[in-house]
Amino acid sequence: MKKLINDPADVVTEALSGIAAAHPDLRVDLEHKIIYRSDAPVQGKVGLLSGGGSGHEPLHGGFVGPGMLDAACAGEVFTSPVPDQMLEATRGIDGGAGVLHIVKNYTGDVMNFEMAAELAAADTGVEVVSVVTNDDVAVQDSLYTAGRRGVGVTVLVEKLAGAAADEGRDLAGVAAIARRVNDAGRSMGMALTSCTVPAAGQPTFDLPEDEIEIGIGIHGEPGRRRVPLAPAREVAEMLVEPILADRDFTGDGGTLLFVNGMGGTPMLELYVMYREVSQILAKAGVGVARSLVGPYITSLEMAGCSVTLLQLDDELMRLWDAPVRTPGMRWGA
Amino acid sequence: MAGAGIDAAALDRWIRAFAAAITEHEAELTRLDSAIGDADHGANMTRGLKAVVAKLDDGAATGPGALLKQTGMTLVSTVGGASGPLYGTFFLRMATAVGDTDTLDGAAFAAALRAGVEGVVARGKAEAGDKTMYDALAPAVDALDAALGGEDAAGALSAAAAAAAAGRDATTPMQARKGRASYLGERSVGHQDPGATSAALLVQAAADTLG
Numbered sequence: 332m333k334k335l336i337n338d339p340a341d342v343v344t345e346a347l348s349g350i351a352a353a354h355p356d357l358r359v360d361l362e363h364k365i366i367y368r369s370d371a372p373v374q375g376k377v378g379l380l381s382g383g384g385s386g387h388e389p390l391h392g393g394f395v396g397p398g399m400l401d402a403a404c405a406g407e408v409f410t411s412p413v414p415d416q417m418l419e420a421t422r423g424i425d426g427g428a429g430v431l432h433i434v435k436n437y438t439g440d441v442m443n444f445e446m447a448a449e450l451a452a453a454d455t456g457v458e459v460v461s462v463v464t465n466d467d468v469a470v471q472d473s474l475y476t477a478g479r480r481g482v483g484v485t486v487l488v489e490k491l492a493g494a495a496a497d498e499g500r501d502l503a504g505v506a507a508i509a510r511r512v513n514d515a516g517r518s519m520g521m522a523l524t525s526c527t528v529p530a531a532g533q534p535t536f537d538l539p540e541d542e543i544e545i546g547i548g549i550h551g552e553p554g555r556r557r558v559p560l561a562p563a564r565e566v567a568e569m570l571v572e573p574i575l576a577d578r579d580f581t582g583d584g585g586t587l588l589f590v591n592g593m594g595g596t597p598m599l600e601l602y603v604m605y606r607e608v609s610q611i612l613a614k615a616g617v618g619v620a621r622s623l624v625g626p627y628i629t630s631l632e633m634a635g636c637s638v639t640l641l642q643l644d645d646e647l648m649r650l651w652d653a654p655v656r657t658p659g660m661r662w663g664a
Numbered sequence: 665m666a667g668a669g670i671d672a673a674a675l676d677r678w679i680r681a682f683a684a685a686i687t688e689h690e691a692e693l694t695r696l697d698s699a700i701g702d703a704d705h706g707a708n709m710t711r712g713l714k715a716v717v718a719k720l721d722d723g724a725a726t727g728p729g730a731l732l733k734q735t736g737m738t739l740v741s742t743v744g745g746a747s748g749p750l751y752g753t754f755f756l757r758m759a760t761a762v763g764d765t766d767t768l769d770g771a772a773f774a775a776a777l778r779a780g781v782e783g784v785v786a787r788g789k790a791e792a793g794d795k796t797m798y799d800a801l802a803p804a805v806d807a808l809d810a811a812l813g814g815e816d817a818a819g820a821l822s823a824a825a826a827a828a829a830a831g832r833d834a835t836t837p838m839q840a841r842k843g844r845a846s847y848l849g850e851r852s853v854g855h856q857d858p859g860a861t862s863a864a865l866l867v868q869a870a871a872d873t874l875g
Contacts, residue, residue: 384744384745406744406745407704407707407708407711407744408704409702409703409704410704410708410744410745411744411745411746411748412744413740413741413742413743413744413748414740414741414749415740415741437746437844438746438788438842438843438844439744439745439746439747439748439749442746442748442749442750442787442788443744443748443749445749446740446749469847470846470847471849477841477842477843477844477846477847480847528702528703528704530704530707531694531698531703531704531707535698535702535703536698536699548844548847550702550844551702551703552700552701552702552844552847552848553848553851555847555848555849555851556851
């Protein structure tokens with residue numbers, strides 16, 4: 332293992348400490364591993380809380396700030412945070428208008444947020460609504476399984492629901508935007524390499540030089556299938572085809588095309604992928620009105636990418652363009 | 665356990681033995697989780713049980729119920745992932761079932777264990793055959809109940825541990841329907857479930873310390 336770390340056991344805490352030092356706009360509670368915007372709670376505004384395992388940066392802590400999240404809880408690498416953290420953060424960001432929990436659909440995240448919401452109801456009186464993201468078309472959805480994973484669309488939910496909260500909408504209204512975004516978005520990811528969890532010390536799976544994994548999530552887990560390495564053009568087909576097969580994206584408002592890097596892929600390659608994906612979409616009659624390219628929801632140093640497509644309408648477009656000021660996403664403010 | 669009964673000191677031994685077994689098998693749990701999960705089960709359980717043992721060393725909790733509750737709360741607060749809420753709920757439900765009792769006889773312990781397992785099902789919504797820790801725990805509580813009539817305590821707990829181990833082994837050919845392994849679909853077949861593996865260690869620890 333070759334990593335810029337001191338002790339594997341200290342990675343998360345030391346990174347949080349670095350975030351605190353780098354970003355005076357944020358306040359970091361190292362004991363509870365919570366990143367707050369420094370002016371939280373914002374009175375009268377719905378509070379937005381997310382969280383998850385570490386290793387996906389800038390998600391979620393890098394999206395704390397005006398126009399996006401009020402706080403984010405960090406777990407160990409690839410491990411959900413615990414209910415105590417979420418409860419503490421929920422208390423810390425409630426400005427009297429309630430708190431929205433944005434939860435990626437993984438068994439651990441869902442269970443820990445569920446326990447936190449139960450505790451919040453019992454102990455604090457803060458009104459909590461949870462929205463679970465599940466946009467990954469690689470997973471067959473079924474009542475009898477854990478269901479689809481929450482991946483790229485989570486970034487978009489945090490931005491758009493954050494903008495809705497900034498506009499002064501109430502908790503139900505902000506939650507409705509979050510659900511609408513999740514319903515209108517689909518994602519599919521692939522890996523060129525595995526990644527190494529610091530505590531494990533070796534790559535999570537072996538992937539030979541000439542093979543790639545299609546249908547991965549964001550935890551270094553293997554995907555749905557392994558195929559021979561192919562040119563970007565063909566990889567783009569493998570990612571876009573199942574997305575378009577799952578939902579109609581030819582609506583009037585156009586789409587937001589989000590090409591995400593998994594952590595170890597250069598922007599140069601992400602733009603090659605963007606080109607290939609946008610050409611496929613053009614042929615399929617899918618218009619692209621907004622785009623996002625870069626590593627926003629990552630899997631440590633994994634090389635690879637994911638494609639997320641979101642059907643826009645006038646309202647979502649306005650919320651996307653609204654000002655945002657966070658370490659990981661910043662415009663108009 | 666039929667003789668003197670199970671008191672707080674016995675439960676303390678059980679939980680410490682479980683912690684020692686998890687530490688000893690950390691690398692194995694991580695290896696199993698690398699194949700079909702995200703390579704963190706060993707590290708997470710070890711971290712949580714270290715915290716549990718530290719709490720036992722403090723000696724604040726006295727009766728069986730308090731000790732089980734403290735263990736459950738500590739696991740929920742320190743493990744994270746799915747294992748934290750699941751193992752935490754297991755011990756919290758056991759604590760509720762035990763109530764204020766000072767000493768448990770075999771039937772009371774078996775009933776508490778069953779309540780714990782029902783808590784796991786309520787939290788995780790797993791069913792038999794989903795390739796989860798439930799596949800080791802369910803046969804263990806059934807075997808314990810069945811053996812309590814005839815066997816002595818040690819024999820009943822050994823039967824439970826054997827059933828848990830068999831349940832663990834039976835997860836290998838299963839296709840996962842819950843947890844992160846479910847994302848692999850058919851590729852989860854042929855791998856032993858890490859959660860069922862740690863759950864079998866829990867039951868084996870009971871056989872080693874409470875019989």
